[in-house]
Amino acid sequence: MDLKERVVEIKGKIYRQMLDRGRLNIRLNTRAYIWGLKVFKYLPGYRAHGELLEAFYIPMRYIDDLVDGDHDREIPVECRPDYVAGRILFVRDLRNPSDEADYLMMHCFEQAHLAGEDLREEVLDILGSLHFDAKRVGSRNIFTEAELQNYFYMLDIRGTVRAALKVFRELPEKSPTLESLAVASRIYYNLRDFDEDLRVGYVNISAEDCERYGIGASDLSRCHHNHAGVRQWFKDQAERGLELLAKHEAAQSSAGFRLVTRLALPLIYVRLAKKFFERVLREGNGDLQLSSR
Numbered sequence: 133m134d135l136k137e138r139v140v141e142i143k144g145k146i147y148r149q150m151l152d153r154g155r156l157n158i159r160l161n162t163r164a165y166i167w168g169l170k171v172f173k174y175l176p177g178y179r180a181h182g183e184l185l186e187a188f189y190i191p192m193r194y195i196d197d198l199v200d201g202d203h204d205r206e207i208p209v210e211c212r213p214d215y216v217a218g219r220i221l222f223v224r225d226l227r228n229p230s231d232e233a234d235y236l237m238m239h240c241f242e243q244a245h246l247a248g249e250d251l252r253e254e255v256l257d258i259l260g261s262l263h264f265d266a267k268r269v270g271s272r273n274i275f276t277e278a279e280l281q282n283y284f285y286m287l288d289i290r291g292t293v294r295a296a297l298k299v300f301r302e303l304p305e306k307s308p309t310l311e312s313l314a315v316a317s318r319i320y321y322n323l324r325d326f327d328e329d330l331r332v333g334y335v336n337i338s339a340e341d342c343e344r345y346g347i348g349a350s351d352l353s354r355c356h357h358n359h360a361g362v363r364q365w366f367k368d369q370a371e372r373g374l375e376l377l378a379k380h381e382a383a384q385s386s387a388g389f390r391l392v393t394r395l396a397l398p399l400i401y402v403r404l405a406k407k408f409f410e411r412v413l414r415e416g417n418g419d420l421q422l423s424s425r
Contacts, residue, residue, distance in 0.1 A: 139239045142232055143190050149197070149204070161404065168400070175392060178301070180247035185299045187243040188251060191236035192258055195219060198233075199266045200332050212266040220259045223252060254295035261287035270333035272352055277338040288314040300393045309387045313401055316376035319369050320405035323412065326366075341365060363416055370412035377406055 150162050169189060173182025197203040199212050207215055222234045229235050237255065244251045264283050275283075293314050294304040322329070322336040329336060335352055342348070345361035381402070384394065 135235060135239055138232070138235055139187075139190070142194065142236060143186070145204075146190060146193055146197070149202070150193075165400075168396075178392065180243070181249075181299050181301055184240070184243040184247045184249065184251075187236075187240040188255075188295060188299065191233055191240055192255075194236055195233050195259070195262055196265075199262050199269065201269070209270050212269055213263060216259060216263040216266045220256060220263065223255055223259065249298045251295050251298060254291050254298070257286045257291035258295075261291065265334065268334060272330070272333050272335050272349065274335050274337070274339050274342055274349065274352075277340045280336065280338050284315075284318050288318050300390065300396065302389060302393055306387065306389070309383065309389075310380070310397075312376045312380040312383070313397065316373045316380065316405055317401050319373040319376070320408055323366060323369055323373075324408060337362075337365060366412055366416070370409040373405060373409045374413075377402055377409075 147166055150166065151159055169186050171182075172185050173179050175182065194203070195216065198205065198207055199216060201207075201209075219231070219233055219237070222229065222231075223237060226238070226241065229238055240251065240255070261283055289307055289311060293307045293310050297304045297306055297310075326336070330352060337345075337347060337352075345365045347359065347361045347365070351359050351362065384397075389397075
């Protein structure tokens with residue numbers, strides 16, 4: 133089986149796993165997201181970059197699922213940091229692929245070359261953040277605000293945002309323009325996946341916020357929905373998320389993005405996050421078990 137055939141096979145498996153998760157509304161949103169990944173390549177002037185979008189997304193999704201234990205290929209928890217470290221070493225020298233993820237990343241970098249882009253630094257940033265996750269799986273360790281923000285900045289801004297700008301044929305130097313959106317999206321993921329993250333062992337509430345809201349380690353080892361501090365944290369985070377989205381939307385008229393980028397950002401990032409934040413403020417977090425991992 134050649135590289136292209138192997139990538140098609142793995143891609144189909146990942147999409148099937150994504151579509152099997154979560155409630156009906158989550159599966160419908162996932163289906164729409166996958167459809168968007170596939171049709172982007174048919175936009176005028178975006179053929180090579182559209183191929184790159186899928187080629188970039190698939191290995192990152194594949195490794196993320198392995199780290200979280202959401203893949204049908206099971207890696208023992210204690211081996212996951214070494215697994216991600218191995219993928220980082222591979223990206224640094226791009227020799228001797230030994231894993232499906234290595235072949236997926238080889239395909240990604242080939243597509244990037246065809247599109248005239250280089251995503252190695254962005255991939256290394258995202259893998260660095262996944263390595264952080266791999267080391268804390270199952271631990272429920274609580275980190276400081278500075279530690280979490282360093283992790284989120286590496287993942288959401290240096291990694292994902294800069295890569296997305298390249299895929300959308302924008303200058304990566306525009307990433308500060310999207311910082312408010314990136315932070316709002318991170319808040320959305322943290323709230324949406326809160327229960328599932330706790331099950332896996334991730335705590336995305338900082339030590340400072342745990343102290344501020346009276347949340348103890350024991351409160352994070354059981355169902356959180358009746359804890360007043362966690363409920364208030366949810367609401368305050370949702371309010372901050374809406375403020376950041378409003379700041380992002382106000383700044384877009386002067387950002388100088390291409391039409392495709394201006395249309396894609398609200399559809400992919402703003403719409404779902406805004407609806408979720410509004411629902412948290414309207415209903416609280418007691419019935420928001422919406423994780424799509």
